[in-house]
Amino acid sequence: MTDQHADLNAKFQKRIFSGIQPSGNLTLGNYLGALKRFVQKQDEGIETIYCLVDLHAITVWQDPEALRRQTREAAAAFIAAGIDPARSILFNQSQISAHAEMGWLLNCVARMGWMNRMTQWKDKAGKNAEKQSLGLFAYPTLMAADILLYHATMVPVGEDQKQHVELTRDIAAKFNHDYKTEFFPSPAPLIEGAATRVMSLRDGSKKMSKSDPSDASRINMTDDADTIAKKFRKAVTDPEPLPETLEGLEGRAEARNLVNVYAALADISPEQVIAEFGGKGFGTFKPALADLAVSKLEPISTEMSRLMADPAEIDRILGSGAEKADAIAQPILAKTLDIMGMIRSR
Template sequence: MTETAFAPRVFSGIKPSGGLTLGNYLGAIKRFVESQNAGTESMFCVVDMHAITVWQDPVELRRATREVAAGYIASGIDPERAILFNQSQVSQHAELGWIFNCVARLGWMNRMTQFKEKAGKNAEKQSLGLYAYPSLMAADILLYHATHVPVGEDQKQHVELTRDIAAKFNHDYGVDFFPLTSPVIDGPATRVMNLRDGTKKMSKSGESDMERINMTDDADTIAKKFKKARTDPAPLPETLEALKDRPEARNLVDIYAALSDTTAETVIAEHGGAGWGQFKPALADLAVERLAPIATEMRRLMDEPAEIDRILGRGAERAREIAAPILSRTYEIVGLIRS
């Protein structure tokens, strides 16, 4: 089996369910923009087929899909420089997903921690789609021979499964057709935590709106949430190591670092010894400066749904141009007749 040189290509996606949060922005979208601006061929998807692994109201799903697209664009994704589309408009995702269902092993799927977390004690009542979610995610990535996937820490296991599926497919058919994709997990705040409980991930579905920053929050709301974020009594320490057992404090430091394009070490060097009455207003001001313009632009875009749909449709056309020959070659390798 000969080695194949795969051209660098980035792919990543966000599920349209529950609204975008600061976690989506810092853990994903901000890094998508950096990838695009670095000149790497980039494809960014609204993964609406993943959303329906649990029931979605159809009207809300369409709205949420447009909102994710608006979030991409408002944050700096240029639909002319990158390919921006929603997954369901490119049928090759589902087709390759089935082939990968036949490559992935049950043992691999049973080790996926995210299914266990989402299903809880009601695993028997969950959809088959939720269980097979990681196999479709592998198809999302490998359909474009993507070499790099910017993801949050919680998605690393899924990209590792994608590598396993690619390696098994290549081995089983004696080819070197799919790349062994690398997850890109770097920088501060790759996993943004809850503003009320620093041991839990910031979630779209959390009980209180005060525990998260929504991408559509206005300036006053952003400032209020950061100023009321839970902290401990001690001031910021002089070293990063001293934050080890202070999850709420570490979370706010990481958020500050990510919003200011610096490191947590630099934040501690600048603010070590400061009390929360000083640091939280500074963080709130920084967050408003960075996020409020994005929220304003998202609201403007959401008032023009036909324009968002046009952008997604054009992106889907461009995506299909890449996907179609890769899927066709996959069918040929597997032995499926294409008359």
């Protein structure tokens, strides 16, 4: 972040905002790339706001009952992973209408050229762009609204979402310039950890994805201990043992991925993993990784099952979180409307 951005952000309370789409089947990639870090941030003295972005989910058609179930499942994953609703704000986006309202206001600030450059739009729309929803095209502006609605100064994201935070900074800067104010901060992306981008267990060149046709390609947050262990033991690798140095992983995507996953689960560096397992074959390393993963993930999947058995309690937690989030969002939305010249007489 440049000195200019840092100077601007110094005027704002340190606040983290991040959201996950409740599209079902959260994976190990979601846990290591997001949930695990979200939990750690609770202990850093920074206000933490976490959102299940169900308005983003409907940029493509969703079965209503499935969306409700998936939203509760994502909430259960947050809580089971260690998010404490008493220390962090956890809610689903659609309970706060200010998200949609701020999204429209920022649609009128963002430029078409910026939106056309978004790589995820190009990837998702492909050759059928004319058949996609307007929401899918415009959702990066809603994402900017999600962040700026809380004056968030930091946004934990994976590498593939960094462009969206950069767009948010562009929108904030244009708003501040156009209205001659310093109302919005310039949020910084937080990209941390050894496994911010977890790759497929079947193909180390592809990101682990809940949409992959092969269930063996990913670890689901709902997998039981036996399934977790089996998937790691069957993960695709090459015939060579692990190298003695980290540089020896060059060109070995599957091996590098498993080393990174071990490091992230064990809270150590990839160099430390290599120091322990360098020269050993995957017949030794994969069972050790499987045991580690089970010890970390099986308690989460068990707690998720317990929470999902009481959907009313999940809804209560989300509602309570929405009340807390709304108390922050409404004054910021109101000031935005004032700055833009809207009459508000009731």
